[in-house]
Amino acid sequence: MKTPVSVLCPAPLREDLPDVLVNALNDVTAVPDWLDAEDTLPASLVLAVTRDGLELRDHRLKKPLTTRVDFVTGAKAHRRKFGGGKSQAIAKAVGVNKARGITVLDATAGMGGDAFVLATLGCSVRMCERSPTVRAMLADGLHRARMYSAEADAELFEILSRMELVAVDSLVHLQSDFSDVPQVVYLDPMFPARKKSAEVKKDMQLFHDLVGADADADGLLEPALALASHRVVVKRPKIAPFLAGQAPGYQLEGKAGRFDIYPLKAFAETAKTD
Template sequence: MPDRHPLVRVEPLAPQFAATAHAWAQRLGLPEQGDDAEFALQVGETGLQLQLLEAQAPGPVRVDFVEGAAAHRRQFGGGSGQMIAKAVGIQPGVRPRVLDATAGLGRDAFVLATLGCEVTLIERQPLIAALLEDGLQRARQDAEVALIAARMTLLQGNAIERLQLWEGEPPQVIYLDPMFPHRDKSALVKKEMRLFRPLVGDDLDAPALLAAALQLASHRVVVKRPRKAPAIDGIKPGYSLEGKSSRYDIYPKKRLQAQ
């Protein structure tokens, strides 16, 4: 988690969005004014977006499952041949129930839902969860994406606690993509990282999250890591799938069977 909480204000991008902005401010306990704010949660025609307020800051970050990168990957992403699909165990007749315990902007969860998996997402940072909720709400209103979005269920809160207090049928696969504590400048290339580092911090509790995931998942746990990063402390993965920049460490418990 971050050393301190950055100052965030909520603002409408036009007068007609003032009421919605006020509602989000009330819900998240954030101010609607503040010249000293470091971030602005903005409400406009394209929904909710988060903007870093500094000189030469990159453009806003929002969750969009309908257009842009999500649409391109939905149409041309390689289907069940993608490495993430192999990592979670997708194969003919097998579409596991997946819990994405570190949801972030929901990109990996959306890929898995596109491939037919029922996916539950947990996001502990309230602002990121708000962006996700807004993106899912818009996706459910789009004819092409509504069925995919219907397979995605968002929970907000601490993933370790939610896993430990889980009720009902356990997920077959738990997917983890914790923030990796590297400090080199390449970590700032993506504009999302400029937002995520101060808001989310590094996931220093990743070993505890992995332990909770291994306790709950019925079939396997999958951890996404930078390709050269060490495995999370604790039990060693059974095997790994390695790509150009990422690696998936797989902790198998039981074989996934076709339904």
């Protein structure tokens, strides 16, 4: 069951919000008006608008947990600089070791981590995220990173230019008419968290509570296979069954998870990199 979310946005901040965030925040909550003070919040999860961007706050813990999407600093920035490049499993799964400029539809974008890695590797990535709250956080992270990088980091700005977020449900988008069919459809559906709380990071548990179970995740595979021109890649925990019970053409396994690859067409030999 999904945990309800309230939007906290003090009135002085509302006039400065860009339209992309206003539209994203309007999709998050059924509360008619955004709230001004935290002591009036009816929910335990709060999406707070601050001068530094959106942050999700979990007030169910003794020490509130706070998380945000950040492409400039932290783990995403570290992985961009030191992540291993084309030797990464995700790069091989998508086919970056075989072709340049691969187009990817990330139909389960989440906080944008994998999409950012793929864009760093030269892919053009369109992102879908069904949770309005997560989508708002992702839109905010992209907006802040673009504003910063336009002035201070040309390399990051170029990477972000290869990332596009669309405000539509993944299943609907997969079945849309495409003028530019993606070469790869990438799926990373939510898998139930393990029972022992010590085994689950608090921020990941928060994400599970926010998004809920992807009970209809199996329904993504068939339209993904119908849409992609070259392959479908499914990211799964090691213990997870095949999506929709359909065995992949082959797998790439890591320490904690695996990539199930459903090949449809080989990448052109002329597109190989050195």
